[in-house]
Amino acid sequence: MSATTTSESLTPRAPAPVRAAAPTPQRGPRPGRILLIASLAIAACYFLLPVYWLIIAATKTTAKVYGSSGLWFDSPQLLHNLGQVLTYDDGIYLHWVLNSLLYAGVGGLLATLLAAAAGFALAKYRFRGREAAFKAVLAGVLLPHTALALPLYLLFNKMGLTNTYWAILIPSLVSPFGVYLCRIFAESAVDDTLLEAARVDGAHEGRIFFGLVLRIMSPALVTVFLFQFVGIWNNYFLPLVMLSDDRKYPITLGLTTWQAAQDRLPELVQYTIGGAFLSVIPLAVAMLVLQRYWRTGLTEGSVKG
Known part of the structure; x- marks a missing residue:
């Protein structure tokens, strides 16, 4: 090896120049995404426009409801209108509010508990006729509530329960969709080994259900309660058939x-609008408070681990 070659090998080489990375071209939003966002925006406007009109109309007098633009304020007096709604006919609207809270709150809570028990039993217990019972529940999901109103009236009339609170509460305790959802959720979320461990420790079935299973199934239970609460709150035909007081x-x-x-008492136009505005508030609060549990309950039980 020559001295020249040795000296060249020992001489440090200058580092190669670093090339700047070419800027990544920014892609615009995809057409499919733009179409999706536009569709969702149109759907949101479609569903929110009646609510917006209701808010605007609740601030107007009866004359202004028909004599001004329906999409903008005109001499707003919301508090005065709502006060008239709450005090009309000795405050009968407050009776209706309490009745709706009773029917929807108690009925939704008990229906959720019964649906949880039925869904858990169909998911974790083996007994004869289990699948037949579950198919009957699925058939109940397909039946419209209006088709059952007349048979229920005839049955309750023979029992002497028409025009009572029980005539609305008892039918509200049945939730076929809740049973279906609770079974699907219990099959995937409630582990069999956990149940066996609890039985080995000496826990009876009631304690296992109320102390362990209900906690695990809480996302699904919140979902069932929300659906049942909204359904009972908006129910019209069953009270129309059952109640006369x-x-x-x-x-x-x-x-x-x-x-x-309204033809005899024109002021009832504004009272009806104000009452409808007040009736939306509990549903909106329930949706906003239970929204995260509602999404979790719909998705978590649909995929098995």
Whole structure:
């Protein structure tokens, strides 16, 4: 090896120049994404426009409801209008609110508990006729509530329960969709080994269900309660068939009676609008508070681990 070669090998080489990375071209939003966002925006406007009109109309007088633009304020007096709604006919609207809270709150809570028990039993216990019972539940999901109103009326009339709170509460305890959802959720979320461990420790079935299973199934239970609460709150046909005392009416049926009497009492136009505005508030609060549990309950039980 020559001295020249050795010196060249020992001489440090200058580092190669670093090339700047070519800027990544920014891609615009895909057409499919733009179409999706536009569709969702149109759907949101479609569903929110009646609510917006209701808010605007609740601030107007009866004359201004028909004599001004329906999409903008005109001499707003919301508090005065709502005060008239709450005090009309000795405060009968407050009776309707309490009745709706009773029907939807108690009925939704008990229906959720029964659906959880039935769904857990169908998912984790082996007994004869289990699949037949589950198919009957699925058939119940397909039946419209209006088709059952007349048979229920005839049955309750023979029992002497028509025009009572029980005539609305007892049918509200049945939730076929809740049973279906609780079974699907229990099959994937409640581990069999956990149940066996609890039985080995000496826990009886009631303690296992109320102390362990209900906690695990809480996302699904919140979902069932929300659906049942909204369904009972908006129910109109069953109270129409069962009730004759206006002091036992829910909000939906009570507002309909006001609407039917608008020809004789024009001020009931504004009272009906104000009452409808107030009736939306509990549903909106329930949706906002339980929204995260609602999404979790719909998705978590649908995929098995």
